[in-house]
Amino acid sequence: MVTIRDVARASGVHVSTVSRTFSAPHLVNEKTRQAVLAVAAQLGYRPNRAARALTTGRTHNLGLIVADIANPFFPPLIKAAQGHARERDYHVFVADTDEDPVLEQELIETLSKQVDGVLLCSPRLSNQTIHRLRAEVPLVIVNRRVKGLTTVLMDVGQGARAAIDHLVGLGHRRIALLTGPPGSWTSGEIRQAATDRAAEAGVPLTVVGPNEPTEQGGLAAADKIAGHSAVLCYNDLVALGLIEGLVERGLSVPGDVSVIGIDDSLPGRLNRPKLTTITMPTAAAGRMAVDLLLAAVGAGEHAPHTTVRLETSLVIRESTQRASEP
Amino acid sequence: MVTIRDVARASGVHVSTVSRTFSAPHLVNEKTRQAVLAVAAQLGYRPNRAARALTTGRTHNLGLIVADIANPFFPPLIKAAQGHARERDYHVFVADTDEDPVLEQELIETLSKQVDGVLLCSPRLSNQTIHRLRAEVPLVIVNRRVKGLTTVLMDVGQGARAAIDHLVGLGHRRIALLTGPPGSWTSGEIRQAATDRAAEAGVPLTVVGPNEPTEQGGLAAADKIAGHSAVLCYNDLVALGLIEGLVERGLSVPGDVSVIGIDDSLPGRLNRPKLTTITMPTAAAGRMAVDLLLAAVGAGEHAPHTTVRLETSLVIRESTQRASEP
DNA sequence: GTGAAAGCGCTAACAG
């Protein structure tokens, strides 16, 4: 391994000069700098970030913790966050908690020494624990509201209202909502927004749930929404599962039942009929979270916290249509 | 931040004793050990892995580099590799190259100091460059054959042969193969295996390609496979795009055309008809790659290299059926 | 079984 010392020796300057050429170039004579750079390049020298971190206290690493990497909701967020971080010269550790709060906490703690901050996506931890961890390492939360912490939210309520309006506008009067898991912040938001809007429109809304946030969840719900002409689902996977269940029962979508998903994930776009859904700005959320985290890192311990609420919107595709006359 | 020094002070022993309690417990008196552990727990001490790495040369970190995190092929692999690494007390950096070889190389180089090894999935780098990088950091390649390096391959040829057999067995005689991008190792394997097997069976096989490895690629290919009753596609996305194109043209799947994908990805399982496809053992590949990488790390510089070939198999679902009598 | 001392690769005052 070629170190700063090798470069110093080979270019006839002191190690500190080499160090400065890389971490404070303006402090070193242009000519010396060029010389050192040349030698470094020739030797294939790369600063050791871990060693640097030891003195500076900045690792230039970020942690990104998600509940389930394989859930199609997350990859676009991970991709965007990682790319954005990279452009800012940050590497990112990605870890999957398997929905296990204990593991989640363990990960944050072991990671904390090695990163400048952690992005927590849809955390399963209690607010109290999150606050405690915040004292050890800067945290930004995505997809859940935690008082007193910097948070990036996707305003799914907005999309949910648009979804209800869309359905009501199409003449639907028997609308069901399939909710998600009990602890889900998103699910609560959707429910709230959808019921409020339905009430405003004077249309009843049947809330059915909780449901597993998977295609199985949707499939299992097919029996529970009998008699409804339109269904808003917790996510695309649930919607897709529901459609499958409906088709199995000889019902057609959108002919007999209109179905709306949430997330705008790849499987939904690929479905036939193409799924009408609420787009979640996952990529933007990932980038925004990185920006906020980096800002918090710079600001130190008691930086002011922010809540950013990103817009969502309804994408009308093929799984919804005008209600058939009763 | 609580360091080894704080623990030493608080428990009245020397730092080296504290160090030993964590990194070589058998070298310290049971009683002392317990005492130190208690104090450490009470203080919330966590060893700083980065600092440890400075002396030991082992970071306990791994790098995982993929072409595109959002491609549904990768998340299961990432999830499995990360989980497996975690169980072995390793953290993993995940990075996305956006299919850019320059970025890929840059990532490996900047990561190299911070990890004990790197997992390269479907690399776009030249063999020569990969070999050069191998000198800097242990590497394991997934999904591409690189002579002289440890490699984990998924034997798609096996699945492709089974796919051709399946189609021939169903009476198909006009079979097309949609290949992938020119540089793809997988695509070459599929083509080889499929053409060989078709020849053995005395059935002609039309090779169509290269195609973009996306649904657009499949969609665009719909016109090019006219006159064929069955198509084997480079991946599930291509298959799904093709099906969409076929349906747009008034053809039914599998009624008029049987379609087989490759990967066994979520969108394929969710499709109607459910996609007949070749399962790729991505999770197993991720775990295996981690094992091999860790072994290489232990063995040092010139460890022997291995090639592991994982089995694939055909999963028959609903997108294939008996050829209609001509 | 435990302490003392040196050092991993690098940065950060402080002189000069």
Added chain:
DNA sequence: CTGTTAGCGCTTTCAC
């Protein structure tokens, strides 16, 4: 502008 010195948090000989 550059060299000297000290030290980040930890491990690892080497003594005792």
